Amino acid sequence: MSGTDRLGAHAALWYADARYRLAWFALPQVAVALAAGLALAVLKPAGEWGKPADSKESEKTYLDLLDKAGKDGDKAAFDKLKAAADAGDISARSFMGALYNPEWAGIYVKNPVKADAATALSYYQKPADLGYPGAQRGMTDLLLNRGRGQYDLKRGCRYGLAFQANPVAIRNNYLNSWSTLFWIAGCYADAESGVPKDPQKAADIYMDTVAARLPLAIGTFTDDLGRQPPDLVAAIQRNLARRGFYSGPTDGAATPQTQAAIRALSGTAAAPQGRPADPGQPPPQARPPAPAPAPSTDEMMALFKSATTDAAAEGKLRALAESGVSVAQYLYALLLSPANTNKQRITAPDAALASRYLERLVAERSFAPAAAAAAFLYDVGGANFPRAPGKAADMTIRALELKSTDIIQNLSEDKWGAGFWAALQQRLADRNLYQGRIVDQRNDRTIQAARRLLGNP
Structure with a gap:
């Protein structure tokens, strides 16, 4: 195994995102690295300012330093990791980028440095340019998320497409990072991205993130479907039809039927009834029955109000939160928060659990x-x-x-x-x-x- 392969394998220990560790939906990969301005030849590390780690032991050392610095608040571990990064070690630089990356603030809660997107990008850039997939992913997440203050569509898409086509990322299952793929899909939908516009490719990736139950994707293509361009909506309708979730016209209209099909794909509502199958066509791909629709927002608000004194209502709200319903997660976090001074509540405060729900909603759904x-x-x-x-x-x-x-x-x-x-x-x-x-x-x-x-x- 080459040094670059070892880098990818060990980086996967950190960069694989446990929140989206679902079955990997295979995505068609194309030779996009040249179009992205980062030819795969750069995967061979250059020696201009130091060389990458060349042993499993040294890479593990940097990963251990990252965990000690971020999770234990170990300043000595941080200083060692920073020294290696500033000396030019590629994996150390990428791990330093992770410490400064606001996306990981909820995991590295005892980080001795405060999150700063600009500093994270400065550490990520060199490893990303040299083909390090974890750093390419970090560059993509920070440059394409408008909420991070470093938004740069064209630059972010260059790194995003290089990450998507990176053979180390593909081999080590980096592409189950659904939030990153959500940002990459936008590159194919936006004519200003510098990437040839391809609404169908964008729709196919977007619907994979919906199927993976990424809350940001579900909210975007259900509640905000009407804000999407018609060519993208039409491509989404074609994707849903191929999956057997949609039987309506491919007209690019954000119809209730289209929204219902997306909810069914996400597992948050029952699938709509389709028309009888054409006997000349193969049957749609078999899929497990979708769960019952989630309660409406008004119904969940009613549960929240009752949950202070009604154990059954509290149990229902908790079950909805645990099943991934975003509104229920927010309301249940409010119920658990010590900031809630309702003296009648029957649920003991749990600040740690409340913080996890709230930070997840902020990170994944940009929920103010x-x-x-x-x-x-x-x-x-x-x-x-x-x-x-x-x-x-x-x-x-x-x-x-x-x-x-x-x-x-x-x-x-x-x-x-x-x-x-x-x-x-x-x-x-x-x-x-x-x-x-x-x-x-x-x-x-x-x-x-x-x-x-x-x-x-």
């Missing part, structure tokens, strides 16, 4: 209310869940980036704990939005800076 709720949770803390003013400030920034007007109202009420205001001012200053001394108290400059980030000066 979840960011605001997480900010309150980290500010309040709870049993076995110490207050984290820095995390509260991070989630406040995220809520502002996602245009949550509720967070502005709560900032104005000044009910935040010690350390929060200083942490928030520092983060706003890092974005050149706050000027003045960092003081741990609310002031007009902080609110004005927050409004500028929200886009409402």
